[in-house]
Amino acid sequence: MVHTPMxxxxxxxxxxxxxxxxxxxxxxxxxxxxxxxxxxxxENLDARALAYGALLSPQGKILHDxxxxxxxxxxxxxxxxxxxxxxxxxxKLYRLRAKFEIVQRNDLAVVIGQGGVDPRNALMGRxxxxxxxxxxxxxxxxxxxxALGIADSAEIGVGKLFPHEANFDxxxxxxxxxxxxxxxxxxxxxxxxxxxxxxxxxxMFENDQPTDENFIRAGETVIGExxxxxxxxxxxxxxxxxxxxxxxxxxxxxxxxRVAKPNWxxxxxxxxxxxx
Numbered sequence: 001m002v003h004t005p006m007x008x009x010x011x012x013x014x015x016x017x018x019x020x021x022x023x024x025x026x027x028x029x030x031x032x033x034x035x036x037x038x039x040x041x042x043e044n045l046d047a048r049a050l051a052y053g054a055l056l057s058p059q060g061k062i063l064h065d066x067x068x069x070x071x072x073x074x075x076x077x078x079x080x081x082x083x084x085x086x087x088x089x090x091x092k093l094y095r096l097r098a099k100f101e102i103v104q105r106n107d108l109a110v111v112i113g114q115g116g117v118d119p120r121n122a123l124m125g126r127x128x129x130x131x132x133x134x135x136x137x138x139x140x141x142x143x144x145x146x147a148l149g150i151a152d153s154a155e156i157g158v159g160k161l162f163p164h165e166a167n168f169d170x171x172x173x174x175x176x177x178x179x180x181x182x183x184x185x186x187x188x189x190x191x192x193x194x195x196x197x198x199x200x201x202x203x204m205f206e207n208d209q210p211t212d213e214n215f216i217r218a219g220e221t222v223i224g225e226x227x228x229x230x231x232x233x234x235x236x237x238x239x240x241x242x243x244x245x246x247x248x249x250x251x252x253x254x255x256x257x258r259v260a261k262p263n264w265x266x267x268x269x270x271x272x273x274x275x276x
Contacts (some may be wrong), residue, residue, distance in 0.1 A: 015138035018165025019083035020110035027100025050116030080153035149202035149262035155227035164196035218246035
């Protein structure tokens with residue numbers, strides 16, 4: 001079994017993530033409301049805590065992955081900037097007659113280097129909310145994230161992946177003990193039957209030149225696709241059964257690709273030597 005080398009936390013200076021945006025919820029019952037529609041447990045989120053989860057479709061696929069920051073009697077949602085308007089509309093739809101407010105917080109930015117420890121993995125460092133314009137744009141963050149094998153909204157997409165495929169079950173993005181939430185029956189069934197056929201894994205490329213296709217192959221067999229890449233680091237969605245059966249090196253176009261199991265991943269994954 002192959003693991004990625006042990007990564008170390010990068011002590012990022014406080015920097016903003018320009019591809020993230022903030023939604024504010026204020027008023028009575030906001031934590032219960034979010035707890036009842038998201039995959040994660042935030043019913044008792046305190047004023048300085050940070051949780052990670054997703055809003056799913058009824059079919060159990062991820063529509064929006066997000067962080068919830070507890071700030072007193074307010075909750076701040078840290079989400080994909082390109083999807084913020086759609087998420088606001090969905091939250092207002094599910095709010096029904098509740099009295100709390102849901103607003104876009106253009107005065108706030110998502111930052112790394114301060115705030116709570118990233119609940120996905122402590123090696124991702126701290127993550128928080130800060131006034132817009134206070135900090136420069138982050139550098140090195142995405143490469144570090146790819147090296148750890150952790151996907152973000154850009155790789156997860158909208159309506160494409162089940163939580164297990166994006167490894168939510170491995171870093172607490174799903175609470176399997178809580179009651180119903182949107183898509184819960186599908187996610188619970190995948191958990192009990194261990195039916196996740198694909199997972200996101202870190203991918204290493206032989207050089208930093210772009211590939212001429214995004215499919216990852218073992219010979220002529222497509223076993224996955226590249227979800228994101230920066231330099232020689234990236235993330236791929238791999239069919240685990242096809243990966244286990246690979247007998248030749250993996251390629252994307254004409255370029256060699258190697259995949260690995262992150263140290264934090266607890267499920268069994270067979271990666272043949274030719275693919276590692």
